């Protein structure tokens with residue numbers, strides 16, 4: 287009873303891929319998922335379903351993918367883990383297709399080549415039911431069951447069982463009852479700690495209540511705690527993957543998780559109530575979301591732009607803020623002068639005029655060196671703010687998942703502080719660290735990381751089981 291070859295903690299893409307692959311290899315597998323209903327919430331189900339590596343099609347030549355990872359992480363990544371992503375992601379996509387998962391190209395850019403089908407509607411707000419990632423999870427779960435595996439709902443993993451440093455199983459609460467599961471391998475795939483306010487406050491930001499949970503809000507860091515208790519090394523806890531959202535997403539479910547405001551912010555400026563810039567817009571939306579969240583007042587950010595930015599980058603995202611935001615009831619401020627805009631948007635008019643004047647001067651001369659804070663221009667082109675009506679969009683940071691966590695090796699084995707694999711313990715997906723984060727707050731793709739390392743974990747467990 288309750289004896290398996292492999293136990294998986296969490297039924298997101300990392301866990302379901304690991305379990306299905308292991309079942310295909312003939313292992314007896316159970317997935318413990320704390321969600322209680324068949325369409326249980328998780329970030330995977332709510333995601334956009336775009337499988338990319340460093341914003342590059344995973345089937346492009348390795349050099350292109352490596353360049354995408356390097357550009358986004360500025361070289362801050364574990365090379366062995368990055369190499370696995372480069373080499374394996376295309377193959378895992380092929381495997382997913384064999385399982386019945388369908389993909390379409392959702393746009394002309396490289397990173398949109400593998401979007402789970404059907405894609406979400408291109409409108410603001412929450413839209414996951416019947417969309418690609420939801421269908422993918424249901425398809426894999428059906429396959430898992432056909433292969434003899436089990437997805438146990440309402441099962442919350444609590445602690446690992448160890449004997450002489452080796453993982454032997456775990457204890458879980460199933461329908462309120464403490465239950466023991468035995469297996470020689472456990473894969474932790476619980477999706478990170480983004481929804482654990484205490485951990486977030488401890489590691490990332492002083493005021494997490496002022497940051498929007500941009501996802502299923504299921505990641506409580508249980509897996510990281512369990513792994514740490516087993517002696518695992520923990521890494522890169524200080525960054526998250528997220529985006530800039532309209533500030534009203536704190537109270538209005540129609541304006542999140544899309545549209546993101548990143549594309550507008552990287553072309554324009556982000557100011558505080560004093561009308562002063564306080565982040566490097568050129569570092570990109572994920573970086574800005576982290577910087578805003580780390581500040582004392584994460585709800586102080588306002589995007590300031592002009593009509594060409596609103597009509598250009600404002601319309602160019604896959605789910606464009608213009609016109610999706612206003613259609614969903616999001617407030618956009620407009621003014622025929624910067625002073626008027628400042629008045630309606632609650633910004634200091636003198637501060638805003640001075641900030642825009644300095645910024646426009648830098649745009650005209652191409653010399654951004656004198657701006658405070660500095661503004662980089664190598665990734666995103668800044669546009670001057672010249673043409674009325676001027677536009678202000680109140681913004682906030684949205685946290686999707688935490689980038690750091692359990693340290694793993696290329697086979698998804700959990701490593702100890704001494705760098706040795708802990709026998710029987712694996713981790714995959716947003717529960718792990720080592721690929722993303724760092725000074726540039728690099729993002730390489732949440733679905734690719736989760737699917738690839740879930741797959742790797744299963745392969746390694748299966749290999750060991752045969753020996």
Ligand SMILES: Cc1cc2nc3c(=O)[nH]c(=O)nc-3n(C[C@H](O)[C@H](O)[C@H](O)COP(=O)(O)OP(=O)(O)OC[C@H]3O[C@@H](n4cnc5c(N)ncnc54)[C@H](O)[C@@H]3O)c2cc1C
Pocket residue numbers: 295296297298299300301318319320321326327328329330331332333334335336337338441442443444475476477478500501502504505506508509543686687714715716717731732733734736
């Ligand atoms: C709105 C949105 C859009 C996104 N778009 C994209 C995109 O287009 N491309 C991309 O690459 N990434 C995207 N992402 C990120 C991506 O969804 C995640 O990185 C990825 O799904 C993580 O998968 P996971 O399996 O690690 O975690 P999750 O999908 O979060 O699954 C973890 C599961 O573990 C369960 N769990 C937690 N604790 C326990 C416990 N103690 N016991 C049992 N079960 C537990 C949870 O209930 C959950 O079901 C998006 C995310 C969101 C929210």
